[in-house]
Amino acid sequence: xxxxxxxxxxxxxxxxxxxxxxxxxxxxGVLCSHLRFMWIALMVLTVLCVAMQILGVVRQSRNDKVLxxxxxxxxxxxxxxxxxxxxxxxxxxPSERRQSxxxxxxxxxxxxxxxxxxxxxxxxxxxxxxxxxxLQQDRRARKITxxxxxxxxxxxxxxxxxxxxxxxxxxxxxxxxxxxxxxxRPRGNHFATRGSAVSPRFxxxxxxxxxxxxxxxxxxxxxxxxxxxxxxxxxxPRTTSHLLSAASANIAAAEPxxxxxxxxxxxxxxxxxxxxxxxxxxxxxxSTILNILYRYGDSRNxxxxxxxxxxxxxxxxxxxxxxxxxxxxxxxVKRVMPEDSFYFSVLRNPVSMMxxxxxxxxxxxxxxxxxxxxxxxxxxxxSYNTSQTNNHYARNLLAYDFGFDNNNNVVDIERQAxxxxxxxxxxxxxxxxxxxxxxxxxxxxxxxxxxxxxxxSFKLNSRSNRTRQVLSPGTMEKIKxxxxxxxxxxxxxxxxxxxxxxxxxxxxxMRREVAQLQERRSQLMKTCLKEGGAVDPSxxxxxxxxxxxxxxxxxxxxxxxxxxxxxxxxxxxxxITPELQYTSALYTKxxxxxxxxxxxxxxxxAANRAMPPVVRxxxxxxxRSLLSNPNRAYRNQTYPSPTRLP
Ligand SMILES: Nc1ncnc2c1ncn2[C@@H]1O[C@H](COP(=O)(O)OS(=O)(=O)O)[C@@H](OP(=O)(O)O)[C@H]1O
Numbered sequence: 001x002x003x004x005x006x007x008x009x010x011x012x013x014x015x016x017x018x019x020x021x022x023x024x025x026x027x028x029g030v031l032c033s034h035l036r037f038m039w040i041a042l043m044v045l046t047v048l049c050v051a052m053q054i055l056g057v058v059r060q061s062r063n064d065k066v067l068x069x070x071x072x073x074x075x076x077x078x079x080x081x082x083x084x085x086x087x088x089x090x091x092x093x094p095s096e097r098r099q100s101x102x103x104x105x106x107x108x109x110x111x112x113x114x115x116x117x118x119x120x121x122x123x124x125x126x127x128x129x130x131x132x133x134x135l136q137q138d139r140r141a142r143k144i145t146x147x148x149x150x151x152x153x154x155x156x157x158x159x160x161x162x163x164x165x166x167x168x169x170x171x172x173x174x175x176x177x178x179x180x181x182x183x184x185r186p187r188g189n190h191f192a193t194r195g196s197a198v199s200p201r202f203x204x205x206x207x208x209x210x211x212x213x214x215x216x217x218x219x220x221x222x223x224x225x226x227x228x229x230x231x232x233x234x235x236x237p238r239t240t241s242h243l244l245s246a247a248s249a250n251i252a253a254a255e256p257x258x259x260x261x262x263x264x265x266x267x268x269x270x271x272x273x274x275x276x277x278x279x280x281x282x283x284x285x286x287s288t289i290l291n292i293l294y295r296y297g298d299s300r301n302x303x304x305x306x307x308x309x310x311x312x313x314x315x316x317x318x319x320x321x322x323x324x325x326x327x328x329x330x331x332x333v334k335r336v337m338p339e340d341s342f343y344f345s346v347l348r349n350p351v352s353m354m355x356x357x358x359x360x361x362x363x364x365x366x367x368x369x370x371x372x373x374x375x376x377x378x379x380x381x382x383s384y385n386t387s388q389t390n391n392h393y394a395r396n397l398l399a400y401d402f403g404f405d406n407n408n409n410v411v412d413i414e415r416q417a418x419x420x421x422x423x424x425x426x427x428x429x430x431x432x433x434x435x436x437x438x439x440x441x442x443x444x445x446x447x448x449x450x451x452x453x454x455x456x457s458f459k460l461n462s463r464s465n466r467t468r469q470v471l472s473p474g475t476m477e478k479i480k481x482x483x484x485x486x487x488x489x490x491x492x493x494x495x496x497x498x499x500x501x502x503x504x505x506x507x508x509x510m511r512r513e514v515a516q517l518q519e520r521r522s523q524l525m526k527t528c529l530k531e532g533g534a535v536d537p538s539x540x541x542x543x544x545x546x547x548x549x550x551x552x553x554x555x556x557x558x559x560x561x562x563x564x565x566x567x568x569x570x571x572x573x574x575x576i577t578p579e580l581q582y583t584s585a586l587y588t589k590x591x592x593x594x595x596x597x598x599x600x601x602x603x604x605x606a607a608n609r610a611m612p613p614v615v616r617x618x619x620x621x622x623x624r625s626l627l628s629n630p631n632r633a634y635r636n637q638t639y640p641s642p643t644r645l646p
Contacts, residue, residue: 270449274302275338279345281401282393283356285434286346287461287579292441294582295574296454303590305336310587310598312580317392319403326591342448343427347398347493348434350486351471354479357393359467362552366394373469377478398486408484417488424489430500431493438514439501445513446504452513456520458529458575461547464536464554528572530559547578 278293280286297304305325307314314324322328322336358373365388370376376394385391386407396406404420424431430447432440441455448454471479480487501510525532531539534556540546547555558576560569577585588595 272450273342273448274300275341276448277337277341277343279343279402279428281346281348282397283353283360284346284348284398285437285459285461288437288457288459289346289432290579291460291575291577291582292455292457294577294586295571296450298574298582298586298589304586306583306587306590310584310595312583317400326587326594342429344430344432344444344447345402345424345428346432346434346440347490349494350396350398350483350490351476351479352435353397353486354483355469355471356463356553357397359463359469360551360553361390361393364388364390364393366391373471374475374478377475377482380482396483396485398483398489402489404485406485408482413484413488417485417492420485420489421492424493431497433494433497435494436497438517439510440497441517442505442510442513443497443500452516452520456517456524458521458525458558459534460576460578462534462556464556466536467552467554524572524575527568528558528561528564528575530561534558544581545573545576545578548580 274297276293278286278289280290294304296302305314308324308326311324314320318324325336328336355373358367358370358376361367366380366384367376369383370379380394384394386395392400392406396404396408399420400406402420402424404423405416430443432444434440441457444450445452445455501507505513535558536554537546537549537557539559540557541559545557545560547557549555557578560572560576564572574582
């Protein structure tokens with residue numbers, strides 16, 4: 001029927017029957033002749049698509065199975081801010097290298113020195129720790145730290161490297177902790193070469209670490225699972241990236257500023273370690289430690305794994321991936337660090353840490369509306385939303401930074417804590433304690449075979465007293481309960497820290513070396529600092545040395561003594577350079593061409609901001625996408641080109 005229901009109109013609209021038959025026949029003919037191949041091709045494509053879908057599902061379920069296996073074995077991921085340094089360690093004599101076998105091999109001492117036991121108890125009381133907590137872990141800790149044998153590893157690696165740059169770290173007798181990046185979540189990120197990104201140092205002849213596994217990532221993988229991962233992802237290379245080999249050991253440290261530094265500069269009779277991974281945790285004095293590492297590497301022209309595109313962090317809070325590191329060019333290059341790398345990190349008492357976090361991260365959703373820390377803790381159970389961005393800062397931040405689930409909600413918190421602890425122990429050679437910063441530096445110095453001067457530092461990133469609050473005992477207890485996982489982790493490593501002091505340095509020697517370190521620091525403070533100490537940011541004269549301010553915290557900085565010059569000025573300035581500025585300076589030093597391109601792209605962006613909105617949109621979009629998408633930036637090997645104005 002037609003629109004108006006008239007049958008005659010319907011017949012007219014359809015047309016004569018013959019014509020209709022002809023159309024159908026013609027259509028069939030066309031389908032069967034001219035377009036036949038297209039139809040066949042479409043069908044083949046459809047079948048292929050379906051097959052790929054099925055394959056995808058099968059592969060996904062295989063991945064899930066492996067992931068589940070990891071989850072069952074409680075393998076964790078770490079969110080790392082990694083710094084690494086390396087050098088061809090050829091400067092020491094064979095006799096010196098041999099002695100490194102004696103560097104800190106940890107022996108189990110059954111008979112605990114009475115004085116040290118008292119000292120530890122006193123320290124624990126100061127930190128609010130119940131005596132004995134975590135001691136049940138000591139035996140295991142001893143086993144694991146002994147396994148690391150850092151001194152021996154260094155010796156083996158160094159010896160191998162002296163043979164014309166060829167080395168085989170597999171010959172080192174002890175396996176170092178291993179981390180595999182991206183293997184669990186292959187994202188298909190291929191980075192293309194960005195020729196200009198490769199510093200000349202990266203192009204020098206490289207030693208091969210034939211058995212070194214990828215050594216820097218947030219995903220801690222049990223070595224026994226590595227083979228199955230390799231089967232799943234054959235692209236996982238067996239050789240370390242040759243980009244890693246680069247920097248030559250130009251041992252030309254800046255002259256110590258003050259006289260009488262001979263003791264501090266004394267070269268220990270072992271091989272200094274320069275392959276280092278530092279997991280930078282939050283609000284734990286980590287910036288001060290980073291400054292130590294930066295100065296050490298900077299003065300010796302060592303190479304750092306710096307974030308792509310001059311970012312300040314390796315894309316935290318994302319899990320670490322090798323392609324976040326500037327200079328890593330291909331997906332195949334997954335190994336950021338050699339196997340003999342020394343892994344360490346730092347913890348802080350979660351009570352004082354939370355007080356600091358609450359002020360610094362006041363703007364995160366969890367803290368935003370809280371009138372006080374106590375108010376937050378009282379109401380947190382009802383209002384805390386884990387899924388809101390940045391709320392991870394509010395709870396068990398230590399656990400989170402190490403890559404663990406930071407919520408206390410799991411049924412068996414004790415088990416979760418024990419698994420976290422044993423994973424950290426397996427992965428790290430040394431865990432420092434921020435409350436015992438100077439003692440930590442002595443342990444670090446000994447473990448790395450560095451000199452006292454190498455670990456001297458000024459306190460960085462420190463809040464002014466104006467933005468500190470005194471906590472009541474009740475609030476402290478609430479903090480411990482809220483951060484129970486962190487509390488357990490911290491308590492354990494606080495205990496093992498002192499055990500390590502006993503076993504390696506001994507109380508008397510530790511006291512002596514800490515005194516030396518403090519003496520050296522006060523000498524340097526007198527030499528370097530105008531006011532002799534830290535000042536509020538408003539009083540920092542040189543804006544290039546002003547620390548980054550955030551949240552409700554007032555972060556203090558330093559003024560250099562006027563009249564300093566030459567190497568002394570350089571040394572003093574390095575000591576007080578805040579983290580962001582130092583990272584940026586090292587990036588420029590390692591990647592001068594890229595840094596210049598970034599500067600010009602930033603200038604361009606600034607110029608664009610002055611343009612009318614329509615002109616601006618495209619350039620700005622392009623710039624943002626390149627800067628925020630590392631892989632795309634890599635693939636394109638380019639930064640936004642200057643946009644011509646219409
Ligand atoms: N040498 C030394 N000894 C003891 N404590 C120290 C040291 N250096 C820094 N700090 C304190 O560490 C806090 C800053 O930590 P971070 O540098 O890790 O912070 S950040 O996450 O990088 O922003 C910050 O703590 P708060 O002042 O409580 O916020 C610093 O005062």
